[in-house]
Amino acid sequence: MNVLNITLPWPPKELSPNARLHWSKLARAKKAYRYACAVQAKAQGAQRITADKLHVSLMFYPPSRRAFDLDNALARMKSGLDGLADVLEVDDRHWKLSIDRAEEVGGMVKVEVRHV
Template identity: 70%
Template sequence: MTTLQLTLPWPPKELSPNARQHWGALSRAKKAYRAACAWTAKEQGAKRIEAERLHLTITFVPPNRRAHDLDNCLARMKSGLDGLADVLGVDDKHWQLTPIKSDEVGGFVRVEVRDALRVL
């Protein structure tokens, strides 16, 4: 399997674990971000992968220089990763993740997908 490189939208602030909002608004935000990531991945050529396990390197490129905790970035990305799992056809319980926070500014998330068996 070749490596798949994707650029996904930055997760909205509504998906932050620190956000306090009505459950309905949170549900709509999760659904919208999941769909946005799925469509963006499809537009960039992502499709079903025949693999048992995947390794994803997730590089967060924040929209500004404000402090963004890596663990909060990953939590905000959960719905987006679910959308990516929908497209790739590999359940995210079979993924290995390497989250990275970039020093550059841009407002997007770079995702590199590889077969996990080849990473070891």
């Protein structure tokens, strides 16, 4: 594998660090998003990778022109990245991350995975 490109769904607002949800609703939202990202990754060809370290680039395409903070977007993405880690079978503590925002609207997160 040279580069793996995956498109994941935009993380739901319930996963925002600013959301004030009951712990059980938050747990359900995290579980659902983790599962959705794992299914999407598998559907796009992701599978177990033999690697000690990975570089994962995230490009956030917001669902609207409304402003958003990259740090909050990354925090919302945590469960989704865990779902991707489940599929790749590489612990996310061995990942180097880079994040950016796109000028275009799209309601998705494009992920590029490459060996370090």
